[in-house]
Amino acid sequence: MAYNLLAGKKGIITGALDEKSIAWQVALKAKAEGATFVLSNAPVALRMGKINELAQHCQTEVIGADATSVEDIENLYKKSMEILGGKIDFVLHSIGMSPNVRKGKEYGDLNYEWFMKTLDISAISFHKMLQVAEKLDALNEYASVVALSYIAAQRTFPDYSDMAQAKALLESIARSYGERYGRLKKVRINTISQSPTKTTAGTGVSGFDAFFEYANMMSPLGNAPAEACADYCITLFSDLTRYVTMQNLYHDGGFSSMGISPEIVGKMQP
Numbered sequence: 001m002a003y004n005l006l007a008g009k010k011g012i013i014t015g016a017l018d019e020k021s022i023a024w025q026v027a028l029k030a031k032a033e034g035a036t037f038v039l040s041n042a043p044v045a046l047r048m049g050k051i052n053e054l055a056q057h058c059q060t061e062v063i064g065a066d067a068t069s070v071e072d073i074e075n076l077y078k079k080s081m082e083i084l085g086g087k088i089d090f091v092l093h094s095i096g097m098s099p100n101v102r103k104g105k106e107y108g109d110l111n112y113e114w115f116m117k118t119l120d121i122s123a124i125s126f127h128k129m130l131q132v133a134e135k136l137d138a139l140n141e142y143a144s145v146v147a148l149s150y151i152a153a154q155r156t157f158p159d160y161s162d163m164a165q166a167k168a169l170l171e172s173i174a175r176s177y178g179e180r181y182g183r184l185k186k187v188r189i190n191t192i193s194q195s196p197t198k199t200t201a202g203t204g205v206s207g208f209d210a211f212f213e214y215a216n217m218m219s220p221l222g223n224a225p226a227e228a229c230a231d232y233c234i235t236l237f238s239d240l241t242r243y244v245t246m247q248n249l250y251h252d253g254g255f256s257s258m259g260i261s262p263e264i265v266g267k268m269q270p
């Protein structure tokens with residue numbers, strides 16, 4: 001059911017790779033709620049071609065941008081404002097990648113060039129998207145910027161490796177830039193800490209199935225699916241959350257407040 005929550009709003013949605021992507025679901029919901037927006041992804045992801053199906057469905061355009069490139073991000077905002085006919089009201093940062101995780105490097109044997117890449121792609125890109133937006137004055141007052149995080153920022157999940165540092169940095173940027181942009185332009189900046197979700201990025205982490213099942217058993221409501229994460233993003237883009245900023249908001253079926261669940265206790269008993 002749609003509520004017209006984003007009627008008249010203009011946005012940028014990054015990170016839709018295929019139907020499983022959280023960003024893909026956000027695009028579908030944003031469209032249903034009356035927003036107009038552009039889609040963006042890294043040039044290499046665009047070559048897969050899937051995103052064009054989504055663009056067609058949403059009657060919009062795709063702008064290629066490597067999130068580590070300030071030049072690409074400048075182009076992204078400029079073109080988006082041209083296409084949408086004005087400043088931007090919401091931005092979704094749904095970007096994450098670790099070469100160390102992808103290539104199965106142990107945490108005690110990290111490649112430091114790749115570590116820097118992990119941080120650049122998955123976290124510093126968020127700062128770049130905010131700094132470029134500020135310099136171009138591309139965001140309207142009370143615009144809302146959301147990035148997606150994971151609880152490995154606070155707690156250790158060994159297989160998540162250097163992505164844990166990337167998420168901690170991402171959440172910290174949301175707080176620091178949230179203060180600055182809130183004071184300057186009333187722009188809101190938050191991260192959503194999402195349950196494990198079966199996407200390309202998610203399932204790329206070794207042992208994913210185990211921590212998906214574990215989180216599901218620990219969470220009173222079960223793991224939150226991508227569609228529900230998209231719903232939560234929409235509420236943050238809407239005017240109903242105008243005073244929510246600088247927060248890391250758990251969207252995890254209750255996982256983050258749990259110690260142990262009856263289901264896990266049951267599993268541990270002989």
Ligand code: NAI
Pocket residue numbers: 014015016017018020021022023041042045065066067068093094095096097121148149150193194195196197198199200201202203
């Ligand atoms: P996904 O694989 O569908 O999306 C990741 C996106 O990042 C892809 O579209 C990819 O092309 C893009 N990307 C990678 N390098 C890029 C670059 N240099 N420039 C621009 N884009 C680039 O997977 P998912 O799960 O939808 O990931 C979205 C966000 O959600 C990520 O930040 C991820 O860490 C986060 N998240 C995912 C969870 C999961 O279990 N799947 C749980 C919590 C957070």
